[in-house]
Amino acid sequence: MTRQEATHTQRIPLNRDRVLRAAVALADATGIDALSMRRLAQELDVVPMALYKHVANKEELLDGMADAVVGEIDPPAAGPDWRRVVRGRILSARRVLLRHPWAARVIESRTGPTPAVLAYLDTMAGSFREGGLSADLTHHVMHAMGSRLLGFSQELFDTSGPSGPPDPALAARYPHIAELAATAAHDGGSTVGGGCDDQFEFEFALDLLLDGFETLRRQGWTSERKA
Amino acid sequence: MTRQEATHTQRIPLNRDRVLRAAVALADATGIDALSMRRLAQELDVVPMALYKHVANKEELLDGMADAVVGEIDPPAAGPDWRRVVRGRILSARRVLLRHPWAARVIESRTGPTPAVLAYLDTMAGSFREGGLSADLTHHVMHAMGSRLLGFSQELFDTSGPSGPPDPALAARYPHIAELAATAAHDGGSTVGGGCDDQFEFEFALDLLLDGFETLRRQGWTSERKA
DNA sequence: ACTCTAGGTGTACGGCGTACACTCGTCAAG
């Protein structure tokens, strides 16, 4: 403590958690494409190679980031109606994913499930089972939900955009799309999907699926395929 | 024609189409991660910068590849049952995407819809409309299908893998997942999702959605939200 | 006092996308 105590506050030593948090913050702020090991190191006032004492490589960094985000999802609420329980939790996941727009792509790009994702899926499966769905049906149901389980509906293209006036040439080439765009006539029509209420679309599909599952459950549905 | 006519067949000049086809073939063969401008140029016996006379940059190359793949999807068959028409076309899309496993990720990563994708979605919307769904319902229905429209069910994690014996420690930590895995007991049980019949899962969700849509159509469903 | 070690450093390598200036063959206009 003899010298250089005031020039800059002495460093808190790095650790895996600080690295992951900084990475998430950086991705939130500048987008996932701008997240490089070098840029992240710079954000932490450290030389790039220092990061490798805490994460094995960039893939593992991304694994950790995915887990951190999934860990933000609320646990399932208690309740007698399994559809409400599942619906609420998925909407919580959706809120988390909207806070971290890069996360959907990162989660998808993981080659294997990370621990937090496994834990999430496990309790989700538990909610279905507790609601009375057979293990068999639960299995197919979770596949059917796909990435919607984690709150992203996989919107093919981001619905934001310049949203100029409808292009008549485009409308001529793609008449049906133009018709749909015209139908979504609220706060500024746009070309293909702009002006849609994403939340509504998400819940529309979610409820359609949950209702379908409930119908199958009541019917005692089973996959009677043999081998 | 005086010299070097036999050393190597004289070059067919490059063009955009040859570049795209080579890129698709290279991605098919070696994976999308191994597709670099330099590697592609090498495959075409050309210096890397030569490619830039035919595509503006790598993003545009990927756009072109996505379009080439989407162009492989069959046009809709004719028929009175809209569900059969849509179902058949989507399964065609799925076959295409299975031929080009990298394509789903590439299509997702496009920031805007490419012409072939627009054309595909347009005729798909046409099939719904012709089946008697309102423009309103068609709109939401297409959102609900999400990427399934293009044949990929977004399987969160690839179902292939080492597929070792079920890990008892994992089973203890994730009991519900273990139960589901045990249920999918055919040709070799695996840890989380292995051993599933992907095609079955895809069609399960597809048919659940299509049946739900048909029910809504018969009910004259409309989104009566105001503003 | 000595060693061990965890964490941070510095240098370097190979690969990437691509900007920019160039060469060269073809072909139409003069």
Place this chain on the structure above:
DNA sequence: CTTGACGAGTGTACGCCGTACACCTAGAGT
């Protein structure tokens, strides 16, 4: 036949990336 424009392919170079590897250093345990 000359010439000049032009489109296709070339060569060099820059800045970024992830990360291997050797090194240093401060503090803890003996």
